[in-house]
Amino acid sequence: MSNFFSQFWASTIDGLTQGGIYALIALGYTLVYGVLRLINFAHSEIFMIGTFTTVGVIALFGVTSPLTGLGLFLFLLVAALAAAFVSGTSAVILERVAYRPLRRRGATQLAALISAIGASLFLQQAFSLRWPDTVGTERVMDKTVIATIGSGLLRADKLLVIVGAIAMMLILDRLVNRTRFGRAIRATAQSADTATLMGVNIDRVIMLTFLIGGAMAGVAGMLYIVFFEVTTFAVGFVLGIKAFTAAVLGGIGNLRGALLGGLSLGLIEEYGASIVGSQWKDVIAFSVLVLVLMFRPTGLLGESLGKARA
Amino acid sequence: MKKPMTRGLSAVAMITVVALGTAACGSSSDGGASGSATASGGGGGGTEVKLGFMGDLTGPNKALGINIRNGAKLAIDEYNATNPDSKITLLEYDSQGDPKQASSLAPKALDDGIVGMVGPAFSGETADTGAIWQEAGVPFVSASATRVALAENGWTMFHRALADDGFQGPGVANVIVKGSGAKKVAVIDDASEYGKGLADEVAKGVTEGGGTVAVREAVAAEGTQVPNYSSTIAKIKGAGVDAIFYGGYYAQSGPFAKQLKDGGVKAAFVSGDGSLDQAFVTGAGAAADTSILSCACALITDAATGGQKTFYDNYKKAFSTEPGTYSPEGYDAATAFVKAVQGGKTDKAGLAEAVSASDFEGVSKTIKFEENGNIAGGTILIYQVKDGKIVQIGTSEDAKF
Numbered sequence: 001m002s003n004f005f006s007q008f009w010a011s012t013i014d015g016l017t018q019g020g021i022y023a024l025i026a027l028g029y030t031l032v033y034g035v036l037r038l039i040n041f042a043h044s045e046i047f048m049i050g051t052f053t054t055v056g057v058i059a060l061f062g063v064t065s066p067l068t069g070l071g072l073f074l075f076l077l078v079a080a081l082a083a084a085f086v087s088g089t090s091a092v093i094l095e096r097v098a099y100r101p102l103r104r105r106g107a108t109q110l111a112a113l114i115s116a117i118g119a120s121l122f123l124q125q126a127f128s129l130r131w132p133d134t135v136g137t138e139r140v141m142d143k144t145v146i147a148t149i150g151s152g153l154l155r156a157d158k159l160l161v162i163v164g165a166i167a168m169m170l171i172l173d174r175l176v177n178r179t180r181f182g183r184a185i186r187a188t189a190q191s192a193d194t195a196t197l198m199g200v201n202i203d204r205v206i207m208l209t210f211l212i213g214g215a216m217a218g219v220a221g222m223l224y225i226v227f228f229e230v231t232t233f234a235v236g237f238v239l240g241i242k243a244f245t246a247a248v249l250g251g252i253g254n255l256r257g258a259l260l261g262g263l264s265l266g267l268i269e270e271y272g273a274s275i276v277g278s279q280w281k282d283v284i285a286f287s288v289l290v291l292v293l294m295f296r297p298t299g300l301l302g303e304s305l306g307k308a309r310a
Numbered sequence: 311m312k313k314p315m316t317r318g319l320s321a322v323a324m325i326t327v328v329a330l331g332t333a334a335c336g337s338s339s340d341g342g343a344s345g346s347a348t349a350s351g352g353g354g355g356g357t358e359v360k361l362g363f364m365g366d367l368t369g370p371n372k373a374l375g376i377n378i379r380n381g382a383k384l385a386i387d388e389y390n391a392t393n394p395d396s397k398i399t400l401l402e403y404d405s406q407g408d409p410k411q412a413s414s415l416a417p418k419a420l421d422d423g424i425v426g427m428v429g430p431a432f433s434g435e436t437a438d439t440g441a442i443w444q445e446a447g448v449p450f451v452s453a454s455a456t457r458v459a460l461a462e463n464g465w466t467m468f469h470r471a472l473a474d475d476g477f478q479g480p481g482v483a484n485v486i487v488k489g490s491g492a493k494k495v496a497v498i499d500d501a502s503e504y505g506k507g508l509a510d511e512v513a514k515g516v517t518e519g520g521g522t523v524a525v526r527e528a529v530a531a532e533g534t535q536v537p538n539y540s541s542t543i544a545k546i547k548g549a550g551v552d553a554i555f556y557g558g559y560y561a562q563s564g565p566f567a568k569q570l571k572d573g574g575v576k577a578a579f580v581s582g583d584g585s586l587d588q589a590f591v592t593g594a595g596a597a598a599d600t601s602i603l604s605c606a607c608a609l610i611t612d613a614a615t616g617g618q619k620t621f622y623d624n625y626k627k628a629f630s631t632e633p634g635t636y637s638p639e640g641y642d643a644a645t646a647f648v649k650a651v652q653g654g655k656t657d658k659a660g661l662a663e664a665v666s667a668s669d670f671e672g673v674s675k676t677i678k679f680e681e682n683g684n685i686a687g688g689t690i691l692i693y694q695v696k697d698g699k700i701v702q703i704g705t706s707e708d709a710k711f
Contacts, residue, residue, distance in 0.1 A: 007544040014540035132368065134561065136593065143572045151548060153574055228538070230565060230593075273541030279501060279528040281541065 003274045009152030011270035017158040017227065019266020020165030024220035025243035026250070026258040027172065028091070028213030034189045034253035035209045037109065041116040042094055044240020045123035046214045050087040050221020051231040052127070057082050058137045058225070066142040075140060076160075076226070083218035091214025092207055094119055100203070127233035134232045141226050161223045168219055169259045172212065176255060185209060189253070245289050251299030260300055357396045357656050361386070361647055362403055362424035364415065364439070365431030365454075369406030370561040373587050374636055375431050378453045380629050381640025382428045384621075387628065389648045396656050398648065405430065407559075409438040409503075416442040424448060425658045426650075426665070428643045431636075433457035434503035440465050449662040451646055453639035456583065456606065457507040461682040467662060469646070469679050471639040471672070473606035473688025475504075478582060479511020481690030481706030482555065482604045486512075487519035489692075489710045490578055490602075492552035496525035498542060498566075500558030508582050509557030516555075524549040529562075539566050543573040551577050559584040564593020571597035578711065583607055586635045591698055602711055603693045603700065608638050608674040621673040642672030 004011075025047050032040040057079045067075050098119040102112050147154040176182035187195040188205045196202055225231060242265065250261025265285055272284030292300065363382055365375035379402065386398045403419050405412035412435035419427070420442070427443060427450035430436045436455040443450045444465045451469040452460075458476040460468065486492050495516045499509035506528065513523045525545050529537065546554060554570065554577050556563050563585040570579065571594075579597075581590070583605035591598040610618045610633050621641065625633040650664030669678045678686040692709035693700050703709050 003545060003548065006548045007541075010544035010547065011541065014544065018538060018540065133370075134593070136595075139595075145574070151544070155572070228565075229568075270541050270544075274544065277527045278539070278542045278545075279530050282530065 004271060007151055007274045009150035011152075011274045012267065013149070013152040013154055013158055015267035015270035016263060017161045017266070018269065019246075019263035020161045021220050021224055021227075021239070021262075022243045022246040022265055023259045023262025024165050024168060024216050024223070025239060026247040026262050027169070027216045027255065029244050029247040030250075030252055030255060030258045031185075031209050031213045033247070035185060035206060036099075036103075036112075038099065038112050039116065039244065040094075040099075040210075040213075041113070041240070042098065042119035042123060043091075043213065043217060044236030044243070045120050045127075046087050046091045046094070046236075047217040047221050047224075047239065047243075048123070048127065048231070048233065048236040049090050050083040050218035051225050051235055052131070052135070052221075053083045053086040053218065054079050054222045054225040055135055055137050055231060058140055063138045063140050066139050068142070072141060076222075079222045079226075080219050083222040084215035085218070087218025087221060088211045088215035091210040091217070094214075095207060095210040100206075124233050124237070131233055134230050136230045137225060139229060157227050161227050164219065164223050165262075166259070168216060169255070172216065173255055175212070181208065242285065245285065248299055249289055249292055251301040254299070254301050257299055257301035264300070359396050359398045359426075359647075359651050359656050360401055360422065360424045361398055361644070362401050362419045362422070362427045362429070364403040364405050364412060364419070364427060364429040364435065366407030367402065367404040369404075369408065371407050371432075371559045371584070373560070373589050373634065374454065374584075375404075375407065377634040377637040378429065378431055378640035378643075380625065381453065381633065381637035381642075382644035384625055384628055385641045385644035385648055388624070389651075394652070396651055398651060400428070400644075403429075405435050407432050407435065409434040411435075412439050413442070420446050420448070425656070426450070426647045426661050428453065428640065428647070430455065432502075432504060433460060433507065436460055436468075437503055440468060443467050447658045447662060449647075449658070449665045451643040451665060453643045454583070454607070454636045455504075457503050458511070459507070461684045465683065466666070468683035469643075469665060469668075469685075470683060471643045471646075471674070471677060471685060472636075473685055473690065475508040475511050475582075477688055478604060478606050478690050479508055480515040480518075482508075482580065482582065482692075483512050483515025483519055483521075485602065485604065485692055485706050485709050485711075486553050486555065486578075486580055487516055487521045490553060492521060492578065494522050494524040494549065494551040494553075496546045496549060496551040496554045496577070497523050498525070498546075498554065498556050498558075499528050500556075500562055501528040501530055502558065504584060505557035505559070507557075508584075509555065512555045512557065512582075524551050529566075537562055537565060539569050540573075543570055543575060546570070546577070547573060547575055553578040553580055556581045556585070560587045560590040560593060564590045564598070567594035567601060568597040578602060580604070583635065586693060586700065588634070588700065591695055591700065598695045599697070600711070601695045602709075603695070604690055604706065605635065605693065606688055606690055607636055608691065609635060609693065609700065609702065610638055610673070617671070618673055638672070638674035642674050642677050645670070645672060646677055 028043045098115045141157050144156045145153045184200045184205050246261035246265045247258050250257025268288050269281045269285050273281045363379050366372045367375045386400050390397050403415040416439045431454050433455040436452050444467045449467045453471050456475045458474050497509050497513040499505040516523055529542050563581050567579045580602040586603045586605045610622050614622050646665050646668045650661045653664055655661050655664045680686050690706035692704050694703045
């Protein structure tokens, strides 16, 4: 317990950093679930594609030493856009190939779920053929300590992940709650049939949902690479389960729930690890999930996307 | 509306859990089972002696497995090149370092009719398959399994070509406490058979040597996952240790060393033979510098002389790369079988007897086994990373850093 207090600030910063990445990935699960009632298990591979895209951008930029100032800003912008674009496009293709044909034929939810897992395995193994080992990159951002809060060091890269994740969430939240397009998403989530009758093009909405969810995973991949500087074909596997957990924890189908769930899960893991040891991290995280679902089956915030306030 | 939805969700969650379990197995089972015969052409007249090699050839720590395989292959190819009556074939069983895969490959190896095994490579897979070899009467010589308990099963077929962690642990502890003067030490492991075993021995040695183990915990290593060590690092930082020992393999120790340095930890980083590979330096980047690595194994470089130099040259010629960690031990383990075959033994029982009675000058050390299969004698060598290269700085008795 003494560790908990002495490491409180360090754990808080690390938890928020890890949680920010969980939250960005969780968005993709939540959006797709909200609209289609489908857990898109291949989403973790969309994230993996985002990390590889970023590694590619770093190579293209020819980065050999950490960037600063304008160079860094430009790099982050280009990398975020590239990763968002590639991941978003992959997600759309995935929807076309793995889900739409099933939906057209009126297949059951279970069939779609199996198709999702199949797509996930396919993507993982395809990448493992080309990159069987961990892929490291050059450092693009100095891990400068900006501030010391108690026992915690607030490093530039951690701050970037936390701020980046929250900013992306705010943008998305506005997009869904304030725009015409967001209204179409919410309408589809509430009742796809009614939305069709009202003139909403469902296929287009679904495609855009995958695009946005994929783009968010791409940005998460970019932040992940800037932070960890290494990736593998299997990088999405555990992270994906954790992000899915975060989505359920916050209330699946709920955008703000994804942020809350992601950050809480990150914090719970770090706090728990400081009390009982790092080897129990996953046990703690999943125990909390079980407890929350026992007492609040709809998650912390509970609402579905369709019922979110306009 | 709400109720059925929730029920639907929990059903999905349930299916998910089951499905993910299957996915986890599926994703790691590729490239497993092919026991392909390698080289050793001809094969006509005389008897063919089939030996097996088992270890990680495509998994996360494949560099170590490939080193052993190459060492063994060199010894066998050299023997076959002398045109003997009984040629030796080396069949490969790629366990990816995973005890579960090793267990399912072992019966296949027996079906293939192997009469001896060079391996299994890692302690975990050796522990899980040892009883299978023992029961089948197949002698097995591991080039790298160092967990102490392996020699305590009463397996008469078991041998290893290097000293165990009971030897390595105190040696490393001695270097940490006496060689560097560290008082407070963090001992971390990857929760594997090997990592935990070695870390326990080191922790014991540090305490006995007058130091304190300020942090003792395990970090879950998840195969090919990219690990996040933040909570462990916070703990190490809070404890203000002088040195950190990590028991585990290079796929994790590289990123761990890097994250420690980035986290502002300045304590010396020490690890064992599982991290003794250039891939550790690649994974850790600049953070690898001054790291200390220990091994009961001999790392043979081009500075070697005599028999070791010949081994170095032949190895480099055969595989166009330098011999790495455990290559000499792999060579010696295979040589034990080669000598037995040269002595006219070609069946399991004969080989088992001859291998147990081995007594020859190997490239790494004198190969002579004790009753329980452990190597007789042994020295722990200490290496340090200097300017991106792993160089030997002494033995566990005299190394200073």
